Amino acid sequence: MAKKKRRLKGWIIQPMRFTLREMRQALWKPSTILYPLEKERDKWEALRENFRGHHEIDWLKCIGCRLCSRVCPNQCITMEDIEVDENYKGPRRSHMSEKKNRIHRPGVDIGRCLFCGNCGEYCPTDAWTQTILVELTEFERDALIYSAEQVKTEGGPSKKLINKILENPKLDVETCIGCKRCFNECPTQCITMIPGPKMRKDKPIEIPEFDYSKCIGCSTCCDVCKPGSLTMEEI
């Protein structure tokens, strides 16, 4: 008799309990949501730490160093040349942008972005943040290309510069022609021109001297150097 009872429980009641539990969930407490109509905003907010969604660039922190476009695996970041008036309060940093009232700020092509987060990780001023916004679909491809103005925010000025690439430029004095291009383009103004050992028309050629405490390793100086006398070396 006892054996029979166990069989009844084992074959009918046990599976029915499982079915009923799932049925109760299906009828009164569904696992799914009607997605476009209702969204789990609370869950997104709770898990937002480290999340990588749509891009936001703080223009008061960004110094236009082009590091983000250099570390991007898909080259989806383009630096835009933007004209500002003389009273612009954000950082211009490089001598050339102060002279010409022009600043460099990044724009993003979301259609090519793979949301790896390298841009924010290597940003020396923490200007680059990624929000929890993920619904970025558009009907046209051109609408996915965000200009610098479209991803602009204005937070506060950055505290300090951190060299996250861990590289510094080194100068080959023999080939330097003293053209001052690195001095003009350096986004952190870490270069001062000093008289070098070589002479031209009885005057010493001016060579750059680097303040490595301010250098962020962006290699802008190496890129603009025409004779190729600057190379990046690991710290």
Next chain:
Amino acid sequence: MSDMWINMGPQHPMNHGLWNLKVRVDGEIVVESIPVLGYLHRGVEKLCEKRDYNQIIPLMDRLCYVSSLTWSHAYCISVEEMMGLEVPDRAKYLRVIALELQRVASHLMWLAAFAPDLGMFSAYLYSMREREHFLDMLQWLTGARMNQNYPRIGGVRNDMPAGFPDRCFKELDYFEKKLEQYKQLFDDNKLFRMRTMGVGVLSKEDALDLGVTGPALRGSNCPIDMRTHDPYEVYDELDWEVQVGKEGDVFSRYAVRMGEMRESCRIIRDALKKIPDGPVRVKAPLRPTGQGFRRTEDSRGEALIYVIGQGGESPYRLKIRSPIFAIMRAVPVMLKGTSVADLLAIMGSVDICIGDTDK
């Protein structure tokens, strides 16, 4: 009766991915089968020669969309071997936690693909519901749900958020309770057992000869797991057991994967308890020289990445050894003599991912 060739693919409900299985049938019996790959070739190995070492990590995530973290980790650990870099202890534990979360998510994705092949659609819904919890955990820890880009050369991207262990323990409690229910649902199901037991038998000798690795090899009664066979990270310090199946059929491969999910939960618990304090990332050289070669246990088998660096910003050569590419060679052995209806169960039990097979 004359023989007939059937093309199972490239677009077919059976193959989860883009590949083709040519089958020669005699009536209902499979006589011969030829897997045809190459529909998804993207040239990842060549792409890696144009990117620097840090830019390759997100690319390695795209090798397998189901278990992307294991691939980027396999790349990072090979490059660290090349550089001779020692990773901080906390980073090792964080990697193990992330890898095991990814392994459970990957095995649940396998269950969601395998069970509907056998006509159990509700299992698809259950396992996708449970996978959501693990993806949430991965999202909180790494910052993305699918392509995490979490391991770095010399550590991990970020430390774990505050309150992560407590939430993780809660989710694991929930999942382990559910996993027992699923074992009831499948193991006590006579129809499921009839369709899987004694079907697609791969003997231990054949499996070893053909280079089969992962759950398919352990299902054939061969306890080789790269986590204990060639230990990496901190797997040898944690408390867990290798899962082994006896028969080598579809059911034992299923049982190995279900057991691995349970063991992964054990590993995560143990790692969260033992995790030490300290830094999570060390500085890595940017232009290394040498060669690195490291085997890791992917969710599907042995993942191997071989890197040669010659002092440049990008590697000179990078070779990917995909587990499913080797298992594809064993598919004709498994399929020979079975009926066409069993073909679905056998191919489902292999857990095919074409992303890393075609590279």
